[in-house]
Amino acid sequence: MPGVIDYDGPVPAYRQLADLIRARVESGEYPPGRRILSKRDAEQEFGVGGHTFDRAVRLLADEGLVKSVKGMGWFVTEPM
16 A cells, blocks of 8 residues: 555565655656655554654765755755
């Protein structure tokens, strides 16, 4: 089911969360230059802990999809 983290499956929760965020970026729900969901939003919507969120966004940052803006959150990067 889309938007649900499967804690019993073989894919780690942080990778599933990263995939969900990536899908929202690709669909335009989170357009370039705009903020993605916050850690608190992820906790409420998906039931994930802060560590899971941190690992997911670091994975996306390593891919160049999002960047951190100090004191403001995570934003979708502009396409190159």
